[in-house]
Amino acid sequence: MEIIKSSADLYAAYKEIAQKAADLNNASAVLGWDQEVYMPAKGFEVRGRQLATLASLAHEMLTAEPYGNLLTELAGRGDLTDDEKRNVVLSLEDYNKNKQLTPAFVEAITQQTSASYNAWIQSRKENKFSIYAPELDKMIALKKQQADMYGYDKHPYDALLDEYEKGANVTLLDAVFGDVKQQLPPLLNKIKQATQVDDSFFNKHYPKQQQWDFSIDVLLAMGYDFEAGRQDMSEHPFTTSFAPTDVRVTTRVDEDNYASLLWSSIHEGGHALYEQGLPIAQYGLPLGAAASLGIHESQSRLWENNVGRGRLFWHHFYPMLQQYFPQQLQDVTVDDFYKGMNKVEPSLIRTEADEVTYHFHVLIRYEIEKDLISGELYTEDLPETWNSMYDKYLGVSAKDDKTGVLQDVHWAHGSFGYFPTYSLGSFYAAQFYQQTAQEISSLNDDITNGRLTGLTDWLRGKVHQYGRRYTSEELCKRITGKGLDFNTFMQYAGQKYAGIYGL
Ligand SMILES: [Zn+2]
Numbered sequence: 165m166e167i168i169k170s171s172a173d174l175y176a177a178y179k180e181i182a183q184k185a186a187d188l189n190n191a192s193a194v195l196g197w198d199q200e201v202y203m204p205a206k207g208f209e210v211r212g213r214q215l216a217t218l219a220s221l222a223h224e225m226l227t228a229e230p231y232g233n234l235l236t237e238l239a240g241r242g243d244l245t246d247d248e249k250r251n252v253v254l255s256l257e258d259y260n261k262n263k264q265l266t267p268a269f270v271e272a273i274t275q276q277t278s279a280s281y282n283a284w285i286q287s288r289k290e291n292k293f294s295i296y297a298p299e300l301d302k303m304i305a306l307k308k309q310q311a312d313m314y315g316y317d318k319h320p321y322d323a324l325l326d327e328y329e330k331g332a333n334v335t336l337l338d339a340v341f342g343d344v345k346q347q348l349p350p351l352l353n354k355i356k357q358a359t360q361v362d363d364s365f366f367n368k369h370y371p372k373q374q375q376w377d378f379s380i381d382v383l384l385a386m387g388y389d390f391e392a393g394r395q396d397m398s399e400h401p402f403t404t405s406f407a408p409t410d411v412r413v414t415t416r417v418d419e420d421n422y423a424s425l426l427w428s429s430i431h432e433g434g435h436a437l438y439e440q441g442l443p444i445a446q447y448g449l450p451l452g453a454a455a456s457l458g459i460h461e462s463q464s465r466l467w468e469n470n471v472g473r474g475r476l477f478w479h480h481f482y483p484m485l486q487q488y489f490p491q492q493l494q495d496v497t498v499d500d501f502y503k504g505m506n507k508v509e510p511s512l513i514r515t516e517a518d519e520v521t522y523h524f525h526v527l528i529r530y531e532i533e534k535d536l537i538s539g540e541l542y543t544e545d546l547p548e549t550w551n552s553m554y555d556k557y558l559g560v561s562a563k564d565d566k567t568g569v570l571q572d573v574h575w576a577h578g579s580f581g582y583f584p585t586y587s588l589g590s591f592y593a594a595q596f597y598q599q600t601a602q603e604i605s606s607l608n609d610d611i612t613n614g615r616l617t618g619l620t621d622w623l624r625g626k627v628h629q630y631g632r633r634y635t636s637e638e639l640c641k642r643i644t645g646k647g648l649d650f651n652t653f654m655q656y657a658g659q660k661y662a663g664i665y666g667l
């Protein structure tokens with residue numbers, strides 16, 4: 165006779181598996197963090213193996229048939245709490261999605277990722293796209309296959325996008341990037357015709373220690389908890405989380421360009437506050453994880469751009485910064501500093517772009533990857549298409565492949581559908597920030613005086629505490645009353661640059 169187990173027992177069994185898989189993934193994250201921050205060069209090969217072992221163990225746990233049966237059984241139970249129900253539904257979705265990929269496919273794409281990545285490194289070294297092209301082509305073929313395995317209604321790209329931004333699709337993105345194409349060029353043209361601002365003070369010598377100390381001051385003011393995190397140096401700044409009680413950020417120091425560390429610390433700080441604000445009681449479960457990449461990016465960009473590149477913020481922080489760098493900044497007024505940090509200038513490299521031109525870089529990648537996945541664009545034609553789009557949207561042309569089509573690692577990793585989330589993050593950030601101004605009456609006064617934690621608390625209440633409960637669009641509607649709306653960003657940017665460039 166089969167004994168029917170109580171829902172509480174079944175839920176406990178589910179939770180145990182999900183949390184053990186999370187333990188494995190978080191152990192991988194510790195190894196990944198170490199690899200970027202401390203690991204000696206010779207550790208590379210064995211570390212790759214260790215990471216692969218942990219990843220495959222976690223994958224096995226989360227795709228095992230009994231786990232799927234457990235979730236299906238639980239999903240049919242009527243006596244779960246709301247939170248429990250939501251976790252089960254989301255975990256079952258994840259399970260079904262994972263199951264659509266055959267083990268042979270997972271193996272193939274894992275191998276192709278390292279082949280494409282190595283080819284990308286090599287082709288950057290020799291500055292030749294042709295070395296990368298055949299491996300990238302194989303990766304694209306696999307991604308098309310993956311989209312078919314997942315299934316989709318309208319566009320194969322939708323299936324890939326879903327991994328990073330659940331609920332988003334080509335229809336939504338075509339609409340928002342259509343707005344970008346229509347509304348952003350007139351603003352950019354006006355700025356181009358205005359007198360350019362001076363940002364040369366960023367390129368003086370700024371000693372490492374003082375840069376570091378100021379970044380810690382800012383992180384503390386934002387409410388980043390150093391007892392549940394730390395900051396280290398790495399080649400590329402990033403945030404990684406092992407649990408809300410251990411969320412780490414990294415940054416990079418360039419003594420001859422101060423802008424580099426300043427923005428990466430505030431940006432990564434925004435990501436880290438989100439991770440520290442996720443509910444620890446939901447550790448390893450969907451409600452304990454971030455909603456989407458777009459929402460993650462909305463948190464980092466809200467802090468970096470709406471707050472950190474805002475005039476109010478520097479009322480309090482600029483005198484502090486001048487104390488760290490009295491010689492470098494003695495002749496730079498706070499207004500000149502503010503204008504310089506917001507300089508708009510079309511350029512070739514996405515990661516160095518300002519708040520306005522940035523979205524053209526993303527738009528170009530979005531249009532290209534959509535066409536690569538649908539088969540309307542061939543890999544071999546990529547450099548030419550890339551260059552003509554940069555010319556069309558930004559009026560700049562790459563000197564070589566390295567400053568052109570070879571600049572991003574994303575496609576080598578198979579991350580098709582990732583880029584749009586960068587722009588979505590900025591647009592959601594503008595909407596959320598506009599909402600804070602309406603809901604926190606003292607916001608401007610608080611920021612002017614360096615009191616930033618009221619904003620952090622607001623974000624905790626509106627975004628962080630919910631984990632994956634809502635999709636990005638649902639979350640945005642709950643917070644602002646409407647879904648993604650490029651006009652709010654446009655309004656914000658229009659006002660900001662009118663002030664800076666005297667438009
Ligand atoms: Zn980010």
